[in-house]
Amino acid sequence: MSGLRPRRPWEDEDAALFRENLRRFLADELVPHDERYRDQKMVDRSLWLKAGELGFLCPSIPAEYGGGGGDYAFEAVMAEELSYAGSTSFGQGVHCNIVAHYILAFGTEEQKDRWLPGMCSGEMIGAIGMTEPNGGSDLQSLRTRAEVDGDHYVINGAKTFITNGAAADLVIVAAKTDPAMGARGITLIVVETAGLEGFRRGRNLDKIGMHGSDTAELFFDDVRVPVANRLGGADGQGFAQMMTQLPQERIGIAIGAQAMLERAVEITTTYVQERKAFGKSLLDFQNTRFKLADCLTAARVSRAFIDECVGKHMRGELSSAEASMAKMWCTEQQGRVIDDCLQFHGGYGYMNEYLIARLYADVRIQRIYGGANEIMRELIARSLPAMAG
Numbered sequence: 001m002s003g004l005r006p007r008r009p010w011e012d013e014d015a016a017l018f019r020e021n022l023r024r025f026l027a028d029e030l031v032p033h034d035e036r037y038r039d040q041k042m043v044d045r046s047l048w049l050k051a052g053e054l055g056f057l058c059p060s061i062p063a064e065y066g067g068g069g070g071d072y073a074f075e076a077v078m079a080e081e082l083s084y085a086g087s088t089s090f091g092q093g094v095h096c097n098i099v100a101h102y103i104l105a106f107g108t109e110e111q112k113d114r115w116l117p118g119m120c121s122g123e124m125i126g127a128i129g130m131t132e133p134n135g136g137s138d139l140q141s142l143r144t145r146a147e148v149d150g151d152h153y154v155i156n157g158a159k160t161f162i163t164n165g166a167a168a169d170l171v172i173v174a175a176k177t178d179p180a181m182g183a184r185g186i187t188l189i190v191v192e193t194a195g196l197e198g199f200r201r202g203r204n205l206d207k208i209g210m211h212g213s214d215t216a217e218l219f220f221d222d223v224r225v226p227v228a229n230r231l232g233g234a235d236g237q238g239f240a241q242m243m244t245q246l247p248q249e250r251i252g253i254a255i256g257a258q259a260m261l262e263r264a265v266e267i268t269t270t271y272v273q274e275r276k277a278f279g280k281s282l283l284d285f286q287n288t289r290f291k292l293a294d295c296l297t298a299a300r301v302s303r304a305f306i307d308e309c310v311g312k313h314m315r316g317e318l319s320s321a322e323a324s325m326a327k328m329w330c331t332e333q334q335g336r337v338i339d340d341c342l343q344f345h346g347g348y349g350y351m352n353e354y355l356i357a358r359l360y361a362d363v364r365i366q367r368i369y370g371g372a373n374e375i376m377r378e379l380i381a382r383s384l385p386a387m388a389g
């Protein structure tokens with residue numbers, strides 16, 4: 001293991017072994033196909049199935065539902081190793097870290113038995129639809145409507161920017177069941193897409209980065225879904241459920257961001273030692289040494305905070321403000337470090353065949369999705385009075 005990848009304080013023997021096996025799996029099954037995945041704007045379904053078969057999906061979902069039965073360390077290892085692999089194509093983070101955990105947290109036994117085994121095996125790909133064309137930050141104002149008709153909801157509306165949306169078999173849809181109630185009128189409904197009348201996928205969107213990850217529009221036109229697919233015992237719990245789960249989504253983004261900035265420092269350090277200019281290696285220039293010293297320091301300092309946050313999350317002690325700090329901080333460090341690292345690659349850094357170029361484009365979204373970093377600052381600022389004592 002390189003200097004930036006020591007055993008984590010939150011990682012036990014089982015998680016370390018899982019990491020080794022996962023690293024081999026990603027090297028064999030993801031990395032060699034990544035260029036094709038980027039061209040086709042999504043991974044092959046067979047990747048999901050292979051990952052499921054080998055226990056690399058939903059590692060922290062209990063074994064009784066087909067998951068790995070591990071703790072959150074396993075999800076953290078997944079996020080790290082995908083970043084170390086240098087690929088952003090495989091949407092397993094949304095599938096496992098987010099969607100499966102909504103079902104685990106808020107589903108009835110019947111719902112968990114129905115959906116989780118297929119998600120763990122890779123036969124059911126999961127997505128979550130919160131964002132709409134008219135806005136994503138202001139979730140309270142979402143417009144997708146779910147009206148009760150007998151024992152069904154009738155859903156009308158549109159979602160956009162949905163990760164795994166083009167492939168999803170199961171989408172958790174945030175919809176208004178009572179528009180007059182604002183945030184308290186939002187309900188999460190699990191929509192199974194197979195053969196569903198009135199459900200339509202729009203474009204697999206053309207992004208500036210993350211080309212191998214499918215990001216789609218979804219349309220709902222009088223879509224009938226059983227009320228039994230609601231998450232939670234009553235209508236109107238969706239906003240509170242999202243607020244409960246969003247810290248896990250944010251810490252997941254932060255973990256991936258941290259590992260990716262570490263990878264950028266590693267590959268750039270190798271590059272500047274090998275590349276020569278003016279008769280010496282790039283690392284011999286003081287500017288390179290100082291800038292990379294800054295990058296390395298950023299990597300080490302952020303690592304201390306993210307490890308603390310992962311440990312706290314595993315003990316159920318991570319606050320929403322801390323998750324927001326981790327998301328904001330790590331994604332901003334990631335953007336800055338990768339920009340600096342690209343500079344040292346010169347023109348090659350602008351070529352997509354170089355990993356640093358792909359990372360540069362891939363990571364720009366990290367400061368926007370999962371809650372824009374401005375929203376993170378709002379959430380952090382709300383914790384200020386308590387900090388003052």
Ligand SMILES: Cc1cc2nc3c(=O)[nH]c(=O)nc-3n(C[C@H](O)[C@H](O)[C@H](O)COP(=O)(O)OP(=O)(O)OC[C@H]3O[C@@H](n4cnc5c(N)ncnc54)[C@H](O)[C@@H]3O)c2cc1C
Nearest residue numbers: 128129130131135136137161162163368369370371372374
């Ligand atoms: C690749 C990709 C994948 C995504 N995956 C998913 C997914 O799987 N599911 C899903 O539901 N969504 C997903 N999203 C959507 C993402 O979460 C939203 O884009 C994000 O929350 C911002 O919403 P918006 O784009 O509507 O921007 P807006 O809400 O219009 O905000 C635009 C900008 O305004 C500023 N702003 C907004 N509100 C405030 C405020 N209160 N204070 C200060 N500044 C503010 C921020 O700078 C913000 O970036 C994804 C997006 C992308 C691009």
